[in-house]
């Protein structure tokens with residue numbers, strides 16, 4: 207049961223919440239940065255048109271094969287296949303399972319340095335947490351980026367290419383500047399999601415907000431009050447963030463009606 | 465330049481979709497000399513756009529060749545001046561073929577002036593001042609100099625299409641391809657766009673025009689092609705086509721549109 211006394215007891219450990227807050231924010235910020243970079247690579251892989259076996263499409267006389275295995279092989283885009291498999295696997299398995307696999311299998315026996323970030327965050331727990339979260343959000347973000355790029359009318363690319371712009375120049379000057387408008391708010395929303403999902407990292411001993419809750423429970427033998435405080439902290443973190451995003455989203459869509 | 469003096473030579477061009485079930489282009493051969501205004505007519509779905517888009521390889525042909533200024537641009541590799549086999553630079557050839565689309569395809573996130581100077585600056589590496597001076601001069605000739613700072617959404621359809629024509633002209637192409645440039649316009653704006661095209665033809669620009677404007681075909685075209693079902697069924701002077709049509713499909717088509 208909740209009690210005023212319980213909140214007073216929890217308050218004594220407010221320092222742990224401050225540390226948890228710092229940890230959660232660093233975890234989420236790094237996750238968004240690395241997740242975004244990974245997502246960009248994944249999205250470009252999925253949209254790329256690299257077909258290494260393209261030459262198999264034509265027979266010895268240079269005529270296109272009507273059908274068959276070789277024609278299918280000539281259409282194979284290995285980068286697209288790899289990226290698609292990656293995205294589907296990470297979206298179809300639970301975050302907790304991914305986190306445990308990264309921590310207990312991938313990083314098992316890897317001698318990570320034992321220093322502490324900001325004097326309290328144990329790096330050997332923090333790093334696997336960031337890696338797992340970034341790998342996961344990279345999969346989701348890549349779909350957002352891909353959709354953003356694909357939402358741009360194909361006529362734009364045709365016009366750019368017909369003017370002699372290369373594929374890269376087309377992306378840089380024509381497609382991405384238009385796609386960013388659709389992508390940025392979605393990425394900001396993903397940041398909010400990651401702040402909440404990063405709480406899962408307490409299970410591998412990352413000292414974020416939920417870890418503080420557990421620590422206080424151990425000290426005060428009461429879980430209700432620290433849980434309520436943690437919910438309040440998360441809310442204060444994410445609610446203003448979403449409101450700020452919504453504000454910028456409105457401002458950007460106003461730009462469309464110039 | 466080819467010694468034959470031909471600017472474009474299309475030989476046995478084929479474009480199949482769905483493993484050959486749809487023959488968008490079924491063995492089409494045409495040629496065009498500098499200064500030609502070639503008008504392509506035919507019912508919807510007859511392959512007119514596919515032919516035009518194949519000319520600058522926005523569409524990759526299934527078979528056949530397109531020789532532009534003496535170079536077969538459907539080949540992946542070509543011999544350079546020294547006789548060495550090098551990779552074909554498609555972007556370089558596309559620069560020399562301006563293209564105007566039914567739906568304008570202006571870049572909505574850029575001003576008119578930026579639309580016009582993007583390719584000259586990025587592709588031709590012109591300096592900004594020169595590119596802008598050239599763009600302004602051309603813009604002035606189509607009567608839109610005062611709209612240089614506007615965004616595409618602020619323009620009428622006819623103005624958009626005139627800007628799109630100028631955008632292609634800024635690259636100083638050797639041939640201009642028009643795909644139904646007036647089909648998306650309100651009737652009162654068709655004239656202003658056709659006038660610009662007539663002016664271009666008078667100046668000796670080589671043009672390939674897909675259009676349903678039979679008046680324009682008769683008046684400006686020096687050669688008219690009639691397509692149906694992916695085949696080039698008849699070609700000749702405007703007089704041949706409009707006064708003495710031979711093929712029953714052409715007679716039937718003209719009876720409907722004239």
Ligand SMILES: Nc1ncnc2c1ncn2[C@@H]1O[C@H](COP(=O)(O)OP(=O)(O)O)[C@@H](O)[C@H]1O
Pocket residue numbers: 481482486487488506507508509510511512513514515
């Ligand atoms: N990407 C595509 N996939 C499948 N069929 C297509 C595609 N593009 C065009 N076609 C088909 O090719 C034929 C010719 O199309 P098109 O060149 O656009 O005709 P037109 O411009 O004369 O109206 C049509 O039957 C059309 O449905």
Ligand SMILES: [Mg+2]
Pocket residue numbers: 512513514644
């Ligand atoms: Mg068409």
